[in-house]
Amino acid sequence: MTLNLIKEKIYSVNNIVIIGHIAPDADALGSTCGLAEGLINIGKKVYVVFEDKVPDNLEFILRGIRKKGIDVINYFPKDKNIELIIYCDLSSKSRIGNNLLNDINEDIFSICIDHHESNEQFSNLNYVIKNAMATCEIMYEVFNALNLKITPSIADSLFAGLSADSGSFRYSQTSPNTFFVAMKLSECGARTYDISTNLWSMKSRKKIELLKIILDRMEFSFNDKFVVSYVTLDDFKKLDSTKEHLEGLVSELRDIQGVILAVLVYEQEDYFKFSVRGKDENISTLPISTSFGGGGHILASAARINKDSTDFKEPTIEKIIGRIKDIVAKII
Ligand SMILES: [Mn+2]
Structure with missing residues (x-):
């Protein structure tokens, strides 16, 4: 009709x-x-x-x-x-x-x-x-x-x-x-x-160079069901790349056999941001993202933490990863 x-x-x-x-x-x-x-x-x-x-x-x-x-x-x-x-x-x-x-x-x-x-x-x-x-x-x-x-x-x-x-x-x-x-x-x-x-099959060389850093810094925990990695502002500068080059790279972490939650954190001038990807529909990524004020879907979500954030004093990549792991401990 x-x-x-x-x-x-x-x-x-x-x-x-x-x-x-x-x-x-x-x-x-x-x-x-x-x-x-x-x-x-x-x-x-x-x-x-x-x-x-x-x-x-x-x-x-x-x-x-x-x-x-x-x-x-x-x-x-x-x-x-x-x-x-x-x-x-x-x-x-x-x-x-x-x-x-x-x-x-x-x-x-x-x-x-x-x-x-x-x-x-x-x-x-x-x-x-x-x-x-x-x-x-x-x-x-x-x-x-x-x-x-x-x-x-x-x-x-x-x-x-x-x-x-x-x-x-x-x-x-x-x-x-x-x-x-x-x-x-x-x-x-x-x-x-x-x-x-x-x-x-048209991934740019800059993207793959970033992937190299990400893979190099992978940190596994919770019986290898969780993996996290990060990219600093310095990395972007050194490789003359931008956050656009990160598009899709968190999936490379998710796709590792045995991993059910993967997180990629990255730094920009004024903020940090992370993406979470899941593989098991019973283990939602949302508790992780929403606890930082972010959101998304069950298997894919994200959050942003401003550097001048009032509810997270002087955020660093290390502190953010620590807090993410505290939440992962409860849901994985
Ligand atoms: Mn569409």
Whole structure:
């Protein structure tokens, strides 16, 4: 039903803006760019908008729309007589970005296609499938409902989101439908090897140099079920790297056989931050993060401790690790 209404609306307009969330990831980029290409192919004028910059390592997802002569822009095209906004992979208005949100005219009809549990149904038409692995997984159904052809280059974009959000088909929400859509995208010509290589085998040397430090400083306890490591401000400076290079590295600690809780602490100018990853759904990472005022999910959470914090006097990496271990002792 919703898909019929979405189809009617899309076919009745010409100028469409497609928006994804701040801190763009492969699913947001894949679903917006894939849909944009499909709509361009039926003659629509399409703008793909993200408030935040597209990370360098995900630029490959933009190849398809660039070939069509458009690029991602970071502002709302106010003067272009926009008739429809389609939000992809966007769970709430707060994830649009403040500048963009200010510029969006509330009177413009909107559609949201998303898979987040927390989706706030903020659009006129909301197509939200909460057990879908990725928005790109839902997009396959949307393309069919809209009679849009999935070209090889669109299949590339959608496969990127599907592969990324499923952790390359490893995460627990990966379903028969996830594999079905992957098969269909492969049939449509997705270059699965190329996309997987771009997503999973392009770690920068700086990242690996940081990993070297992290592995070198691993400290195991609680019968090797817990591991912690850290990166100091000095390390970042010496390696000319930033906290962005740490992305995903805590998982390397979690993935060690026997480990069920892994913590990575790092230092910045004004604060310390740590990420916790778990492997056992019965042992939540949340007590650790929330006791420092942080939060997240059962198997992945984080917290930040400001250096001028009043409830933690003169924090140091050592003190933070000590306090984390006190909590781990109670839950592991
Ligand atoms: Mn997603």
